[in-house]
Amino acid sequence: MYLPRLFAAIPVAVLLGCFLPGCSSGPRSVKAASVKPAPERHDAPEFSLKDADGKVVHVADYRGKVLLLDFFATWCGPCKIEIPWFTEMERKNKDKGFAVLGVSMDDEGWEVVKPFLAELGVNYRVVIGNDATAQLYGGVDALPTTFLIDQAGKIAAVHVGLASKRDFEDGIQQLLQTPVPGGIKPDKASVPGTSHLNPLPALSVRAK
Amino acid sequence: MTVRTGYHVNSNTPSDDYLIPLKLTWTSTGALEGGTVTYPKPTLEKYEFSEKPLSVFTGNFELVANFKVSANAPAGPGMAVGKLRYQACSNKACYPPKTIEVTAPYQVQ
Numbered sequence: 001m002y003l004p005r006l007f008a009a010i011p012v013a014v015l016l017g018c019f020l021p022g023c024s025s026g027p028r029s030v031k032a033a034s035v036k037p038a039p040e041r042h043d044a045p046e047f048s049l050k051d052a053d054g055k056v057v058h059v060a061d062y063r064g065k066v067l068l069l070d071f072f073a074t075w076c077g078p079c080k081i082e083i084p085w086f087t088e089m090e091r092k093n094k095d096k097g098f099a100v101l102g103v104s105m106d107d108e109g110w111e112v113v114k115p116f117l118a119e120l121g122v123n124y125r126v127v128i129g130n131d132a133t134a135q136l137y138g139g140v141d142a143l144p145t146t147f148l149i150d151q152a153g154k155i156a157a158v159h160v161g162l163a164s165k166r167d168f169e170d171g172i173q174q175l176l177q178t179p180v181p182g183g184i185k186p187d188k189a190s191v192p193g194t195s196h197l198n199p200l201p202a203l204s205v206r207a208k
Numbered sequence: 209m210t211v212r213t214g215y216h217v218n219s220n221t222p223s224d225d226y227l228i229p230l231k232l233t234w235t236s237t238g239a240l241e242g243g244t245v246t247y248p249k250p251t252l253e254k255y256e257f258s259e260k261p262l263s264v265f266t267g268n269f270e271l272v273a274n275f276k277v278s279a280n281a282p283a284g285p286g287m288a289v290g291k292l293r294y295q296a297c298s299n300k301a302c303y304p305p306k307t308i309e310v311t312a313p314y315q316v317q
Contacts, residue, residue, distance in 0.1 A: 074226045075295055076302040078257040105304065116226065142301035161301035162257050
Protein backbone atom coordinates (compact mmCIF):
# COMPACT_ATOMS: atom_id res chain seq x y z
CA MET A 1 0.00 0.00 0.00
CA TYR A 2 1.39 3.41 -1.00
CA LEU A 3 0.96 6.14 1.57
CA PRO A 4 1.30 9.83 0.84
CA ARG A 5 2.48 11.91 3.77
CA LEU A 6 -1.05 12.34 5.01
CA PHE A 7 -3.44 10.34 7.08
CA ALA A 8 -3.79 6.84 5.85
CA ALA A 9 -6.17 4.05 6.60
CA ILE A 10 -4.92 0.51 6.27
CA PRO A 11 -7.39 -2.32 6.11
CA VAL A 12 -5.95 -5.39 7.74
CA ALA A 13 -6.60 -8.67 6.04
CA VAL A 14 -6.50 -11.85 8.02
CA LEU A 15 -8.20 -15.16 7.54
CA LEU A 16 -9.33 -15.96 11.03
CA GLY A 17 -10.91 -19.28 10.32
CA CYS A 18 -7.71 -20.94 9.25
CA PHE A 19 -6.25 -20.47 12.71
CA LEU A 20 -9.04 -22.30 14.39
CA PRO A 21 -8.27 -25.85 15.44
CA GLY A 22 -9.79 -28.43 13.19
CA CYS A 23 -11.52 -25.99 10.91
CA SER A 24 -9.85 -26.95 7.68
CA SER A 25 -12.97 -28.72 6.53
CA GLY A 26 -15.59 -26.54 8.14
CA PRO A 27 -17.14 -26.78 11.59
CA ARG A 28 -16.08 -29.73 13.68
CA SER A 29 -18.86 -32.17 14.30
CA VAL A 30 -20.03 -32.25 17.88
CA LYS A 31 -20.31 -35.69 19.32
CA ALA A 32 -22.85 -36.90 21.83
CA ALA A 33 -21.42 -40.26 22.67
CA SER A 34 -23.24 -43.17 24.23
CA VAL A 35 -21.90 -45.13 27.17
CA LYS A 36 -19.33 -47.65 25.98
CA PRO A 37 -19.51 -51.29 26.98
CA ALA A 38 -17.30 -51.92 30.02
CA PRO A 39 -14.65 -53.97 28.18
CA GLU A 40 -14.07 -51.12 25.72
CA ARG A 41 -13.38 -48.50 28.36
CA HIS A 42 -9.92 -47.13 29.09
CA ASP A 43 -8.52 -45.76 32.31
CA ALA A 44 -9.17 -42.09 32.95
CA PRO A 45 -5.75 -40.40 33.01
CA GLU A 46 -4.62 -39.37 36.47
CA PHE A 47 -3.90 -35.75 37.41
CA SER A 48 -3.19 -33.70 40.48
CA LEU A 49 -4.85 -30.29 40.44
CA LYS A 50 -5.81 -27.89 43.19
CA ASP A 51 -9.33 -26.87 44.10
CA ALA A 52 -10.43 -23.46 45.33
CA ASP A 53 -9.27 -24.30 48.86
CA GLY A 54 -5.82 -25.34 47.67
CA LYS A 55 -6.47 -29.01 48.25
CA VAL A 56 -4.99 -31.40 45.74
CA VAL A 57 -7.55 -33.41 43.79
CA HIS A 58 -6.82 -36.67 41.98
CA VAL A 59 -9.10 -38.56 39.63
CA ALA A 60 -8.41 -41.63 41.78
CA ASP A 61 -10.11 -39.89 44.70
CA TYR A 62 -13.38 -40.67 42.95
CA ARG A 63 -12.79 -44.41 42.54
CA GLY A 64 -16.03 -46.17 43.50
CA LYS A 65 -18.17 -43.30 42.22
CA VAL A 66 -19.53 -42.33 38.85
CA LEU A 67 -17.65 -39.14 37.98
CA LEU A 68 -18.69 -36.47 35.53
CA LEU A 69 -15.48 -34.64 34.57
CA ASP A 70 -16.29 -31.36 32.86
CA PHE A 71 -13.64 -29.28 31.08
CA PHE A 72 -15.04 -25.76 30.82
CA ALA A 73 -14.06 -22.08 30.73
CA THR A 74 -15.75 -18.89 31.84
CA TRP A 75 -15.61 -17.54 28.28
CA CYS A 76 -17.41 -20.57 26.89
CA GLY A 77 -21.10 -19.93 26.26
CA PRO A 78 -22.14 -23.57 25.78
CA CYS A 79 -20.45 -24.40 29.10
CA LYS A 80 -22.77 -21.95 30.85
CA ILE A 81 -25.73 -23.95 29.59
CA GLU A 82 -24.42 -27.25 30.90
CA ILE A 83 -23.08 -26.12 34.28
CA PRO A 84 -26.53 -25.59 35.86
CA TRP A 85 -27.45 -29.12 34.67
CA PHE A 86 -24.38 -30.52 36.40
CA THR A 87 -25.22 -28.58 39.56
CA GLU A 88 -28.66 -30.18 39.54
CA MET A 89 -27.23 -33.65 38.82
CA GLU A 90 -24.76 -33.28 41.69
CA ARG A 91 -27.58 -32.34 44.06
CA LYS A 92 -29.84 -35.19 42.93
CA ASN A 93 -27.23 -37.94 42.80
CA LYS A 94 -24.44 -37.11 45.24
CA ASP A 95 -25.80 -39.61 47.78
CA LYS A 96 -26.06 -42.31 45.14
CA GLY A 97 -22.36 -42.61 44.35
CA PHE A 98 -22.07 -39.76 41.86
CA ALA A 99 -19.94 -36.64 41.73
CA VAL A 100 -19.13 -33.82 39.36
CA LEU A 101 -15.63 -32.40 39.02
CA GLY A 102 -15.15 -29.26 36.95
CA VAL A 103 -11.82 -28.46 35.30
CA SER A 104 -11.52 -24.80 34.39
CA MET A 105 -9.30 -24.04 31.42
CA ASP A 106 -9.15 -20.31 32.15
CA ASP A 107 -5.61 -18.96 31.91
CA GLU A 108 -6.46 -16.28 34.49
CA GLY A 109 -7.20 -18.88 37.16
CA TRP A 110 -9.28 -18.38 40.28
CA GLU A 111 -9.46 -14.63 39.84
CA VAL A 112 -12.04 -15.11 37.11
CA VAL A 113 -13.29 -18.58 38.00
CA LYS A 114 -14.42 -17.95 41.58
CA PRO A 115 -16.86 -15.14 40.73
CA PHE A 116 -18.15 -17.18 37.81
CA LEU A 117 -18.84 -20.22 40.01
CA ALA A 118 -20.52 -18.03 42.60
CA GLU A 119 -22.73 -16.42 39.97
CA LEU A 120 -23.88 -19.80 38.67
CA GLY A 121 -24.29 -21.30 42.15
CA VAL A 122 -22.00 -24.23 41.42
CA ASN A 123 -22.19 -26.83 44.21
CA TYR A 124 -19.48 -29.24 43.06
CA ARG A 125 -15.72 -29.29 43.23
CA VAL A 126 -13.75 -27.38 40.63
CA VAL A 127 -10.03 -27.38 39.87
CA ILE A 128 -7.90 -25.24 37.58
CA GLY A 129 -6.61 -27.21 34.63
CA ASN A 130 -3.68 -26.61 32.32
CA ASP A 131 -2.39 -27.69 28.93
CA ALA A 132 -0.77 -30.80 30.38
CA THR A 133 -4.09 -31.94 31.83
CA ALA A 134 -5.83 -31.26 28.54
CA GLN A 135 -3.23 -33.30 26.66
CA LEU A 136 -3.83 -36.24 28.97
CA TYR A 137 -7.46 -36.16 27.90
CA GLY A 138 -6.85 -35.94 24.18
CA GLY A 139 -6.19 -32.23 23.80
CA VAL A 140 -9.62 -30.88 24.79
CA ASP A 141 -9.57 -28.41 21.89
CA ALA A 142 -13.28 -27.67 22.10
CA LEU A 143 -15.16 -26.68 25.22
CA PRO A 144 -17.17 -27.98 26.86
CA THR A 145 -15.70 -31.47 26.77
CA THR A 146 -17.19 -33.81 29.33
CA PHE A 147 -16.15 -37.31 30.36
CA LEU A 148 -18.32 -39.80 32.20
CA ILE A 149 -16.05 -42.03 34.26
CA ASP A 150 -17.31 -45.23 35.79
CA GLN A 151 -16.79 -46.56 39.31
CA ALA A 152 -13.61 -48.34 38.22
CA GLY A 153 -12.06 -45.10 36.98
CA LYS A 154 -12.59 -45.86 33.32
CA ILE A 155 -13.94 -43.49 30.69
CA ALA A 156 -17.41 -44.63 29.71
CA ALA A 157 -18.48 -41.71 27.52
CA VAL A 158 -17.18 -38.46 26.08
CA HIS A 159 -19.28 -35.50 25.04
CA VAL A 160 -17.55 -32.86 22.91
CA GLY A 161 -19.46 -29.60 22.70
CA LEU A 162 -22.90 -28.85 24.01
CA ALA A 163 -24.72 -32.13 24.52
CA SER A 164 -28.28 -32.75 25.62
CA LYS A 165 -29.21 -32.88 29.27
CA ARG A 166 -30.96 -36.16 28.60
CA ASP A 167 -27.76 -37.74 27.30
CA PHE A 168 -25.98 -36.94 30.53
CA GLU A 169 -28.86 -38.10 32.71
CA ASP A 170 -29.21 -41.37 30.82
CA GLY A 171 -25.50 -42.06 30.97
CA ILE A 172 -25.26 -41.30 34.68
CA GLN A 173 -28.24 -43.49 35.53
CA GLN A 174 -26.93 -46.29 33.35
CA LEU A 175 -23.61 -46.28 35.16
CA LEU A 176 -25.14 -45.94 38.60
CA GLN A 177 -27.50 -48.84 38.02
CA THR A 178 -24.82 -51.16 36.71
CA PRO A 179 -21.79 -50.99 38.96
CA VAL A 180 -18.54 -52.08 37.40
CA PRO A 181 -16.74 -54.90 39.29
CA GLY A 182 -13.58 -52.82 39.59
CA GLY A 183 -15.55 -50.00 41.13
CA ILE A 184 -14.82 -50.78 44.74
CA LYS A 185 -15.54 -48.13 47.34
CA PRO A 186 -12.43 -46.17 48.23
CA ASP A 187 -12.58 -47.35 51.85
CA LYS A 188 -12.38 -50.99 50.75
CA ALA A 189 -9.55 -52.95 49.25
CA SER A 190 -9.10 -52.15 45.60
CA VAL A 191 -8.09 -54.75 43.06
CA PRO A 192 -6.89 -52.97 39.94
CA GLY A 193 -8.04 -54.45 36.67
CA THR A 194 -10.86 -56.59 37.99
CA SER A 195 -13.21 -55.09 35.44
CA HIS A 196 -11.08 -56.74 32.78
CA LEU A 197 -11.33 -60.08 34.53
CA ASN A 198 -15.11 -59.91 34.84
CA PRO A 199 -16.40 -57.92 31.90
CA LEU A 200 -20.00 -56.90 32.05
CA PRO A 201 -22.46 -57.34 29.22
CA ALA A 202 -22.36 -54.41 26.83
CA LEU A 203 -24.22 -51.33 27.96
CA SER A 204 -25.61 -49.01 25.39
CA VAL A 205 -27.40 -45.73 25.65
CA ARG A 206 -28.21 -44.18 22.34
CA ALA A 207 -27.74 -40.44 22.02
CA LYS A 208 -31.01 -38.90 20.90
CA MET B 209 -10.98 -10.75 7.89
CA THR B 210 -12.80 -13.92 7.21
CA VAL B 211 -14.34 -16.23 9.74
CA ARG B 212 -15.11 -19.62 8.33
CA THR B 213 -18.70 -20.63 7.86
CA GLY B 214 -20.21 -22.12 10.99
CA TYR B 215 -17.99 -20.15 13.36
CA HIS B 216 -18.22 -16.74 14.91
CA VAL B 217 -15.86 -14.58 16.93
CA ASN B 218 -16.91 -12.24 19.69
CA SER B 219 -17.00 -8.64 18.57
CA ASN B 220 -14.84 -5.94 20.16
CA THR B 221 -17.81 -5.23 22.44
CA PRO B 222 -19.15 -8.64 23.50
CA SER B 223 -22.52 -8.99 25.18
CA ASP B 224 -21.19 -10.56 28.37
CA ASP B 225 -18.31 -9.58 30.63
CA TYR B 226 -17.02 -13.15 30.58
CA LEU B 227 -16.64 -13.20 26.81
CA ILE B 228 -13.30 -12.35 25.25
CA PRO B 229 -13.43 -9.44 22.77
CA LEU B 230 -11.69 -9.31 19.44
CA LYS B 231 -8.92 -6.74 19.76
CA LEU B 232 -6.19 -5.49 17.46
CA THR B 233 -3.22 -3.71 19.03
CA TRP B 234 -0.12 -2.45 17.28
CA THR B 235 3.25 -3.43 18.65
CA SER B 236 5.36 -1.69 16.03
CA THR B 237 4.30 0.87 13.43
CA GLY B 238 7.63 1.94 11.94
CA ALA B 239 7.39 5.35 10.32
CA LEU B 240 3.69 5.62 11.06
CA GLU B 241 2.03 7.17 14.07
CA GLY B 242 -1.31 6.41 15.61
CA GLY B 243 -3.01 3.29 14.42
CA THR B 244 -6.43 3.73 15.95
CA VAL B 245 -8.50 0.74 14.93
CA THR B 246 -12.06 1.12 13.73
CA TYR B 247 -14.11 -2.00 14.15
CA PRO B 248 -17.16 -2.76 12.03
CA LYS B 249 -20.64 -2.76 13.46
CA PRO B 250 -21.17 -6.17 15.04
CA THR B 251 -24.19 -8.31 14.37
CA LEU B 252 -26.44 -9.66 17.07
CA GLU B 253 -26.86 -13.39 16.60
CA LYS B 254 -28.85 -15.88 18.61
CA TYR B 255 -27.18 -19.22 19.23
CA GLU B 256 -28.37 -22.48 20.69
CA PHE B 257 -26.29 -21.89 23.81
CA SER B 258 -27.21 -18.27 24.42
CA GLU B 259 -30.35 -16.99 26.04
CA LYS B 260 -29.88 -13.59 24.45
CA PRO B 261 -28.33 -12.56 21.13
CA LEU B 262 -24.56 -12.21 21.16
CA SER B 263 -22.52 -9.41 19.64
CA VAL B 264 -20.33 -11.18 17.08
CA PHE B 265 -18.47 -10.94 13.81
CA THR B 266 -19.09 -13.58 11.19
CA GLY B 267 -18.13 -14.10 7.58
CA ASN B 268 -16.12 -11.27 6.02
CA PHE B 269 -15.43 -8.04 7.85
CA GLU B 270 -12.81 -5.31 7.86
CA LEU B 271 -10.77 -3.67 10.53
CA VAL B 272 -9.46 -0.27 9.49
CA ALA B 273 -6.45 1.29 11.19
CA ASN B 274 -5.81 5.01 10.81
CA PHE B 275 -2.19 6.12 10.76
CA LYS B 276 -0.40 9.39 10.28
CA VAL B 277 2.87 9.38 8.39
CA SER B 278 5.61 11.08 10.39
CA ALA B 279 6.86 14.32 8.89
CA ASN B 280 10.42 13.03 8.91
CA ALA B 281 9.54 9.53 7.74
CA PRO B 282 11.96 8.30 5.12
CA ALA B 283 10.53 7.28 1.79
CA GLY B 284 10.40 3.56 1.24
CA PRO B 285 8.79 0.42 2.51
CA GLY B 286 7.75 -0.29 6.06
CA MET B 287 5.67 -2.60 8.09
CA ALA B 288 3.19 -2.13 10.90
CA VAL B 289 3.04 -5.16 13.16
CA GLY B 290 0.26 -5.89 15.58
CA LYS B 291 -1.44 -8.58 17.58
CA LEU B 292 -4.95 -9.73 17.06
CA ARG B 293 -6.63 -11.50 19.95
CA TYR B 294 -9.87 -13.32 19.34
CA GLN B 295 -11.95 -16.18 20.60
CA ALA B 296 -14.14 -18.27 18.35
CA CYS B 297 -17.10 -20.57 18.84
CA SER B 298 -19.40 -22.67 16.75
CA ASN B 299 -23.04 -23.17 17.66
CA LYS B 300 -22.12 -25.91 20.14
CA ALA B 301 -18.53 -25.47 21.23
CA CYS B 302 -15.94 -22.80 21.92
CA TYR B 303 -12.23 -22.75 21.20
CA PRO B 304 -9.46 -21.29 23.34
CA PRO B 305 -8.59 -17.64 22.75
CA LYS B 306 -5.78 -17.05 20.32
CA THR B 307 -3.38 -14.20 19.69
CA ILE B 308 -1.92 -13.98 16.21
CA GLU B 309 0.51 -11.60 14.61
CA VAL B 310 -0.87 -9.21 12.05
CA THR B 311 1.31 -7.34 9.57
CA ALA B 312 0.37 -4.40 7.37
CA PRO B 313 3.03 -3.49 4.79
CA TYR B 314 3.15 0.07 3.47
CA GLN B 315 5.25 2.24 1.23
CA VAL B 316 5.94 5.89 2.07
CA GLN B 317 6.31 8.02 -1.07
